[in-house]
Amino acid sequence: MDTLHGSSPFPPIADYGFLSDCEVTALVAGSGNIEWLCLPRLDSPSVFGAILDRGAGRFRLGPADIMVPAARRYLPGTMVLETSWGTPTGWIIVRDLLLIGPWHHERELSHTHRRAPTDYDSDHVLLRTVRCVSGEVQITLDCEPVLDYGRKPVRWSHTDRGYHQGVARAEGVDLQLKLTTDMRLGFEAGRAMARTLLKEGETRFCALTWTEHEPPYTFEDAYRRLVWTAHHWQHWLARGDIPDHPWRSFLERSALTLKGLTFAPTGALVAAATTSLPETPGGERNWDYRYSWVRDSTFALWGLYTLGYDWEADDFFWFVADVAERDEELQIMYGVDGERNLTEYTLDHLQGYEGARPVRVGNGAFNHQQNDVWGAVLDSFYIHTKSRDRLDDRVWPILVRQVEAAIANWRKPDRGIWEVRGEPQHFTSSKVMCWVACDRGARLARLRQEPALAERWQAVADEIHDDVCTNGISDQGIFTQHYGTTALDASLLLIPLVRFLPADDPRVKATVLAIADDLTVDDLVLRYRTKETDDGLSGEEGTFTICSFWLVSALAETGELARARRLCEKLLSFASPLGLYAEEIDPVSGRQLGNFPQAFTHLALINAVIHIIRAEREQSVSPRPPSA
Numbered sequence: 001m002d003t004l005h006g007s008s009p010f011p012p013i014a015d016y017g018f019l020s021d022c023e024v025t026a027l028v029a030g031s032g033n034i035e036w037l038c039l040p041r042l043d044s045p046s047v048f049g050a051i052l053d054r055g056a057g058r059f060r061l062g063p064a065d066i067m068v069p070a071a072r073r074y075l076p077g078t079m080v081l082e083t084s085w086g087t088p089t090g091w092i093i094v095r096d097l098l099l100i101g102p103w104h105h106e107r108e109l110s111h112t113h114r115r116a117p118t119d120y121d122s123d124h125v126l127l128r129t130v131r132c133v134s135g136e137v138q139i140t141l142d143c144e145p146v147l148d149y150g151r152k153p154v155r156w157s158h159t160d161r162g163y164h165q166g167v168a169r170a171e172g173v174d175l176q177l178k179l180t181t182d183m184r185l186g187f188e189a190g191r192a193m194a195r196t197l198l199k200e201g202e203t204r205f206c207a208l209t210w211t212e213h214e215p216p217y218t219f220e221d222a223y224r225r226l227v228w229t230a231h232h233w234q235h236w237l238a239r240g241d242i243p244d245h246p247w248r249s250f251l252e253r254s255a256l257t258l259k260g261l262t263f264a265p266t267g268a269l270v271a272a273a274t275t276s277l278p279e280t281p282g283g284e285r286n287w288d289y290r291y292s293w294v295r296d297s298t299f300a301l302w303g304l305y306t307l308g309y310d311w312e313a314d315d316f317f318w319f320v321a322d323v324a325e326r327d328e329e330l331q332i333m334y335g336v337d338g339e340r341n342l343t344e345y346t347l348d349h350l351q352g353y354e355g356a357r358p359v360r361v362g363n364g365a366f367n368h369q370q371n372d373v374w375g376a377v378l379d380s381f382y383i384h385t386k387s388r389d390r391l392d393d394r395v396w397p398i399l400v401r402q403v404e405a406a407i408a409n410w411r412k413p414d415r416g417i418w419e420v421r422g423e424p425q426h427f428t429s430s431k432v433m434c435w436v437a438c439d440r441g442a443r444l445a446r447l448r449q450e451p452a453l454a455e456r457w458q459a460v461a462d463e464i465h466d467d468v469c470t471n472g473i474s475d476q477g478i479f480t481q482h483y484g485t486t487a488l489d490a491s492l493l494l495i496p497l498v499r500f501l502p503a504d505d506p507r508v509k510a511t512v513l514a515i516a517d518d519l520t521v522d523d524l525v526l527r528y529r530t531k532e533t534d535d536g537l538s539g540e541e542g543t544f545t546i547c548s549f550w551l552v553s554a555l556a557e558t559g560e561l562a563r564a565r566r567l568c569e570k571l572l573s574f575a576s577p578l579g580l581y582a583e584e585i586d587p588v589s590g591r592q593l594g595n596f597p598q599a600f601t602h603l604a605l606i607n608a609v610i611h612i613i614r615a616e617r618e619q620s621v622s623p624r625p626p627s628a
Helices: 219-236 248-260 294-306 312-328 372-385 395-409 428-447 451-471 490-497 506-518 543-556 561-573 600-621
Strands: 019-020 025-028 032-036 046-048 058-063 073-074 083-086 089-101 120-144 155-160 161-169 175-180 186-188 192-198 203-209
Touching: 019 089, 019 248, 025 073, 025 089, 058 083, 058 089, 073 312, 089 192, 089 219, 120 219, 155 186, 155 561, 192 203, 203 219, 248 600, 294 312, 294 372, 294 600, 312 372, 312 395, 372 395, 372 428, 395 428, 395 451, 428 451, 428 490, 490 506, 490 543, 506 543, 543 561, 543 600, 561 600
Parallel strands: none
Antiparallel strands: 019 025, 025 032, 032 046, 032 058, 058 120, 073 083, 083 089, 089 120, 120 192, 120 203, 155 161, 161 175, 175 203, 186 192
């Protein structure tokens, strides 16, 4: 690993701020460097990729001689990142955001949007503003994009706006970047630079654009559009139904993060904004998560409907319905526009975050056999239908095909929910999700008054249920990772959450407590023990934060409210300074690991916190036992 004065030149993953306009995302380091931005879509090649290689492009705006800010925060209820800097001579405030504005396509149809238009749309502008609040501070701008994941350096040239605008082009790449600012730009090969002394009350801005949409040309226009964007986020958040509770801020930030991880034109929800941030420091467990997993659909709809964001839940539901209707065989994941082929390859020219290689693009799990996918889809349809008064005619044939696929495949081994790359097994959680497909299918068939189908599907559901309870339980009455083993797996925490068995069933309680006691490190949950599971990889991995939040929900379900609350408080304390979560947590250091921010983690947080809130309310209204 490359080091600088004995420490890593890479910021800790948790130190990054997350920006989104619901078409692209960006990560901003505490130094003021934008170190991750992919254009023109969030799964496109990067133009700033310093998070994966310090030479793969970055964009800094900040004080000339200070790299560590005094404070960072989001403007309340928004995705506008504010960084405060104190220097020996003065103080400045920098605000970073991806602009959102009114709907653009009034005279022509959008070429990308498949969902119903809203009142707003991405402006395709990365805006940075700076204001000096006291004294005076030397400001530097240093924009060095390297296109195509760090392979294509750019050449800058001025436009007809003189020193206040530059265009970056790279040979063989259609994408052009335009940098507009009220500072004076100069170019050194692939770098656009500016330096100015800012005095109290003075302001500057810079805007990076990549489409025909106009940037702001004055600070006043930049500030107006910043305010419009901030108000948009606040108005969006206010549409929800978030409980008035001490943990409300965690729910709000999770909701905003999930919204930021959606691809508005199609409704897809991506797993994370990044690729190849390591699950193990310096290890090989590095994956591209900029895709949409069908597996996430149940938790996404549950979380979004629970918090009152029906529009976003419906958009994601119809994205899933689109691909399920189109494809004879449903994949476990898709590109954000429904792409099927996500062939995985490595970027061997990149060093990787802190030397963790390989850096991967695409995800080889897209063609894995995972038998839980039909249960996820059916539970999604069931949750969606419960929020309506009818079952859509378009959905019914899709639903029938998924239930029949579950029936045809439930006896077969698969790769499991974790997409292990070892030999396929009869994973217990996969069988449970096939039961979910048949159970929810039977309920919906009864709703649609299809008694013959309902009876047949219910019979298969009962058969799967008996099979799991016969073969998926150890002699100690604990559910196991797969048939023929005694190993534990955190996916078994879903058993009470999907109502496979009642939460007070002795086998459920025994399984939840076994995971809490034996599959944890300092209370945080592992997916599985890597020494007990053939996942086709070497090395250890951190605790999976989603699994720890699942344990909170399962403990609350099984009556262990005090233990659930203690664990939830501990997990919330591990949030990044900006309230964000990666995929994993190192239980020793508390360091966040894996891709960032992680949608599944924030979905599980919402689920866990709502479980705690509801359990507390039920406890408060239940009659108290007489005092001794």
